[in-house]
Amino acid sequence: MPSSPVTSSSRPVILDGDPGHDDAVNILLACSSPELDVLGVTTTYGNVGLERTTHNALVVRELIGGDFPVYPGADRPLVVPRLSAEAVHGESGLDGPHLPTPTRGAEALHAAQFIIDTVRARPGEVTLLPTGPLTNLALALRLAPDIATLIREVVWMGGSLEAGNWSPSAEFNALCDPHAAQIVFETAAETGLKLTMFGLNVTHQAIADSRRVAAFRALGTPVGEFTAVLLEFFAEHHRERYGWDGGALHDPMTAAYLLAPELFEVRPLLVDIDISAGPSAGRTIGDVWRVTGRPPNVDAALKVDADGFFALLTERIGRYR
Template structure:
């Protein structure tokens, strides 16, 4: 049976690929998409999410959420995602978003779910998910798993200390890590293994496919290579969180105790990941450590080719 999921996102180039991967995967039953600011402002990320789903012919509701973190403000990453959030690749306008607010919609979805039924996937700053669970903690019993693309156990990609999503709202990430439900973290060390290269883009294009596959390849080809990874390509962050649910055999994981640094100093958003039991803290997350990259890109191409 398909696993019921909710995706909270901030499209974002890699968010677009992640949404299409989820829609192309029969193992997943996407029931709701909620949107925050992050990679771009909320007005832009919301329009992008609607366009991404509409291009795939999906009628899954898209609900707007937080336009700022629990503290401070979001700062978009125009270096990677450009001002429009999609690296300048145009998509047809999507359907209007659903009425309401993301945190309310998440709580409603959880109230309608059975015990440990709904999987929450966060590929954005954690604000919307944290607001939902912090304001009605009993709903955590309806969550099967929280899968987050966030954090790093080494160097960050937004500040020297922190990964972008974690740095954008570390307080919200802390709420999710303390919610008492299974959490899987897909960190920068994992996503660096999903390196997009011209050869891998060409292999996906060769599958044919429809408008979604073509747009995905255009986005992948337009996203700049990562200086952090030596310019050989760029990491495909968010789809790794979807792939973990679709094909977990592509990954290895390790239990870890994870603590998020708050405050206003240079370490804000750092995720302290104890993979080796060096502290007395009990593990509160499974951390994805390794990825079969060739298998991942084969899966991505095959699923994108199923879409319109």
């Protein structure tokens, strides 16, 4: 376990994702940081199916000796057919390193209900870090609209203010369930729910190249080696598609933003979600020049200090012994 325990002043968070290589690194970052109190990990379909993403959350918990509960959630989008990304993450969703066998299972409660119950029990305190499709959060907001004003903040990895990665227009998490994304973004506009978006336009600035991967291996710890092997596999897809020397480390930006907001440049922006069935389906449309006259509904990340981001990540993963 990390050397620094959670304290009474730690910020309570729920990690909602589809582990996934970069989701796994986000869990490692959050759980090694005493500034954050991980109340639970909720899982959804996405990179692979729900059964695998839930198993992978349990694998990461086993690896670090964690005690956070894991709550399975949505196994499909609200409307559109399910996508998956085995081509990026492998059949297991965590291909590359040896995966320990979990000794404890997931909880019976549905992820959306866990979100509802937890937010209601701690009004104004809980931050959600979704790093996959927004289906679990959209379900929670539809089942319990009152929680929109009780959530402290939502920090989502998804979307793009530039090109997509799963279609020419759309980022994978947004394209997986554009209707869920629309629910969350419209709720932010209507209720003032604080929503921050980390899209490809910023996550593609942070590449886990061979030098940065070597820094994880140089930690000389089992978790450091796990992270290095994980990212070496993750690099293969990015090398083939983009010609990069490593993978873009998308999801850990959500936890890093809570830990070191000074590493990022964000700006208020109106973002709409394209829910059409055409070639721009799932596109996150940013009103950069404010031509609509409508007020912003998100804080959109624009830039990251990539060296500072990886320094933080390496230091925190180095806390596991």
